[in-house]
Amino acid sequence: MASLVERRRAGAEAGIEADTAAGGERIAPLVIDPASVVLERPKNREHGDWASNIAMRIAKPLGANPREVAAELASGLEKLEGVASVDIAGPGFINIRLDAAAAGQLAHAIVEAGPEYGTGDLYAGVTMNLEFVSANPTGPIHIGGVRWAAVGDSLARILQAEGALVTREYYFNDHGEQIDRFARSLLASYEGQPTPEDGYGGQYISDITDRVVAAYAERVAADGAAELASLPAEEKQEVFRSIGVELMFGDIRQSLHDFGVDFDVYFHENSLHDSQAVERAVARLRDAGHIFEKDGAVWLRTTEFGDDKDRVIIKSDGNAAYIAGDLAYYLDKRERGFERNLIMLGADHHGYVGRLMAMTAAFGDTPYVNLEILIGQLVTLLRDGVPQRMSKRAGTVVTMEDLVDAVGVDAARYALVRSSADSQLDIDLDLLTKRTNDNPVFYVQYAHARTQSVARNAASVGVDRSVFDASLLDHETESILLGALAEFPRVVRQAAELREPHRVARYIEEVAGDYHRWYDNCRVTPVGDEPVTDVHRSRLWLNDATGQVIRNGLGLLGVTAPERM
RNA sequence: GCGCCUGUAGCUCAACGGAUAGAGUAUCUGACUACGGAUCAGACGGUUGGGGGUUCGAAUCCCUCCAGGCGCACCA
DSSP: OOOHHHHHHHHHHHOOOOOOTTSOTTTTTOOOOOGGEEEEESSSSSGGSSOOOHHHHHHHHHHHHHHHHHHHHHHHHTSSTTTEEEEEETTEEEEEEOOOOHHHHHHOOOOHHHTTTTTOOOTTOOEEEEEEEOOOTOOOHHHHHHHHHHHHHHHHHHHHHHEEEEEEEEEEEEEHHHHHHHHHHHHHTTTTTTOOSSSSSSHHHHHHHHHHHHHHHHEEEEEEOOOGGGOOOHHHHHHHHHHHHHHHHHHHHHHHHHTTTTOOOEEEEHHHTTHHHHHHHHHHHHTTTOEEETTTTEEEGGGGTTTTSSSEEEEEOBBBOHHHHHHHHHHHHTTTTSSSEEEEEEEEGGGGGHHHHHHHHHOOOBTTTTEEEEEEOEEEEEEEEEEEOTTTTOOOBHHHHHHHHHHOHHHHHHHHHOOOTTTTEEEEEEHHHHHGGSHHHHHHHHHHHHHHHHHHHHHHHHSSSSSOOOOOOOOOHHHHHHHHHHHHHHHHHHHHHHTTHHHHHHHHHHHHHHHHHHHOOOOOOTTTOOOHHHEEEEEEEEHHHHHHHHHHHHHHOOOOSSSOO
16 A cells, blocks of 8 residues: 555645746647646745746756756746846756835735635535544543644635635544443442443543433432432443433533534434444445455455455444444445545554545545545653653543643644644643743744734824835845745645645744844834835735734634734 | 654754755844834754665655654454
8 A cells, every 4th residue: 555645645636837838839849747847936035036947847858958948938937027037046947036016016915815815726616524533432632632633623724725615523433332431430430449440540530420420310300210329230331321421522522612623513423323324334335245244244345445354344243343333424424425535543543544445445436535534643742851651541641621721722722733743743741831932823923913013003103005016015024025925825725735734834933934024124114203105004015914814824723813912 | 574654953843856954942142212022133053863776956756774653353
């Protein structure tokens, strides 16, 4: 099986905006891989506003010197409106510099576009189901789950910005062995017994136990149900199971909500079993000839579709295996009309990818397209640099609430979303708690607050946006800031394509830095008795445009953009 | 043993196959009688884990070795 990232990238749409129209005729008939040609904003500003490697790409098939090809192209580019200069550099880069007026026009465009700036149509009208978190209702969401809450919700926002019709979905696993363990743990707690061998421990278990007892007591009072203590053991455990799961579910929803994450659908696994959906899914696969029986169990021949081994769907004891729910669930999503189904899983579940992709193929769908599984690496929790072992059984779990209580929602979300999900993340609670200024979120938020402060000051001294002359935005820091602002749409697009929200975070950090440096060099309001000029007015547009971009970017991350700090 | 992810500055992490590998933080030096100093300017800091290969060009792609994390059920 090819690497997931590779498959993901191969399936992503290539974004090519190189304009070859300015080239001569000898280039037209060439066949080159468009994905290898890039028109980009160079890292180094001395290389101009835009740069392209096209000459180096096409030199070989042409049998020509890259610099000569570049020169030919450059002569055409120089004639374009708004282009100030075109240089050939290094092995054959074409560096394009725009005149200030052309570059500055962007500030006006951003302010006009407002919240729409940065959005695109990459996935216009595409129905997407994004499933994430889906933690078992056997305890509070721990720190690993919080990462998916932050990354998943942000990804949903980014995909929506590209026009996707996204449904956020939480698969609520309320069926099976884990839940039974949870129920047994509650019962044990109620009866003063030690935590069962395979059960859950910790303070929250006794808390939930007390609440179940209280909730059941209300039921007794209301409709005369039998006293809890008088129930047979089996019924007693069922009381703890049903009410305990319900309470846990409510708690999880609440903490996610407090974290700024609300799902459109909380899907209960139980409903799949109750509605015969599992049977229907199995029947469908059986009709397709992918089912066989062996050793008293029902199997899905996943090896036919690249899986390591065939998988049991119905165990020999007649109960459905876990994957049976997945089959029915996937089918349900497809029947609800989702073209693309994304599931975010922790690295501890990446072993499922093969079988789920095989399942997709068995249903006649296309793996990695109709179903896409995003694997994220786990979070290591540190305390003063020492890794902490978390154990649900021992109850030594750091929860979502713990993290939010320590650093707040904005800082927590930002810290979790600013790194690639491919890399393991170390979170040092003590560090985050003691020195919150270390979190770059404050740098970005401060930049936004500063744009708002500048706007307020401008208004108070009579600087308004009645005039906009882009050619007056010609300071070096303005050129850099404008260049950064221009990147936003492609950053959003790339973050959506690659499913990598962290790109947005890194980007707004750069914008914040460029803004602070501009602020240091260019005043929006006049000093002392100086009259208000069009320079001030034009700069106000740039100030407001920057605020808009940071606001839009923070919005994609689910982080607030404060007016003041 | 097989598979997936990772290895980049003291630390936490970026970098669409491109130009001199970047930020934050830490350490050191500077800048407020100017729109918020939660800021800015500068310095220090790297054999991108090691070794091969592909390419005009590799942190990025391929092979191999080393190290760490996580998986390889008729458990969920």
